[in-house]
Amino acid sequence: MAAPEFVTLQVEDGVGTIRLDRPKMNAISEQLHREVRAAAMEAGERDDVRAVVLYGGERVFAAGADIKQMAQLDGTGMTAWGRELQNSFRAVARIPKPVIAAVTGYALGGGYELALCADFRVLGASAKIGQPEIQLGVIPGAGGTQRLARLVGPAKAKDLVFTGRHVGAEEALDIGLADAVVPDDEVYSTAVAMAHKFAAGPPLALAAAKKAIDEGLDLTLDEGLDLESRLFAGLFDTEDQTTGMRSFLESGPGKAQFSGR
Secondary structure, three states: OOOOOOOOEEEEEEEEOOOOOOOOOOOEOOHHHHHHHHHHHHHHHHHOEEEEEEEOOOOOOOOOOOOHHHHOOOOHHHHHHHHHHHHHHHHHOOOOOOOEEEEOEEOOOOOHHHHHOEEEEEEOOEEEEOOOOHHHOOOOOOOOOOHHHHHHHHHHHHHHHHHOOOEHHHHHHOOOOOOOOEOOOHHHHOOOOHHHHHHHHHHHHHHHHHHHHHHOOOHHHHHHHHHOOOOOOOHHOHHHHHHHHHHHHHHOOOOOOOOOO
C-alpha cells in the first residue's frame, strides 16, 4: 500500500494523533477517508497507543466532503461511495480506546460527522460546526442523522439537519455537541491532556467500557445489562484487574500502573 498522503498517525507518550492534512480545508475525499480508516485501524492495534486525538491542524478540522467528487455521482455510484465512507468512519468509532476530536475552525458536514465518531469533542472558541447538507439538496450520509440524534436527541438533531445552520462553540457546548470549549490555540494541547488522562488507565477495561456503552445503546435495557455483565466478568481474567485490586488494597485508589494484559 502506498504511503499516506493526507493522513498520518503520530505517537507520543501513549497518545496517537490522527492528523488530517489535505490543503486547503481537509475536504474529505475518497483517498482521505480511506487513509483515515487505515490510521484508525493501526491506532486500534498498536500497544503503544492508549488514547487517540483526531486533529485537522490549527486552521480547520474538516470543512466537509469533497463536493467536486460527489457531484459527479448518481444514486448507484453514491451507494458504493457512501458505503466506503461509512466503513471508514465506523473504523474510527470502533477504535477500542478513548478518542478525542480536537476541533479548530470549521467542522461541517462530513467533517463534523467524523468528529461525532470520537468519544469527546474539544472545540476552539471560534469553531463552527454543523450539518449543511440540506442546503445542497441532500441529507447527511456519514452518521449525521444517526450519531447526532443519539448524542443530543431527535429534536435538536432535526433542527441542525433541517436548517443546515452553523453552530458556534458556546451553543455547541450548551446543547451537548461539544464537551469543552477552549481558546483556539489551546485546542490540541487540551485534547492531548485529556488523552493522557485516559492513557494512564487500564486499556482492557477502557475498551470494555466503551464497547458496553456504545453497543448497549442499540440494545434493550436487559440485553445491555447482559452485555455489561459479560464484559465485567471477562475482566477478572486479566492481569490489570489483579494489579488494580491489589494496588487498591495495599495503597488506596488511583495508584495502579496498568500493563494492558
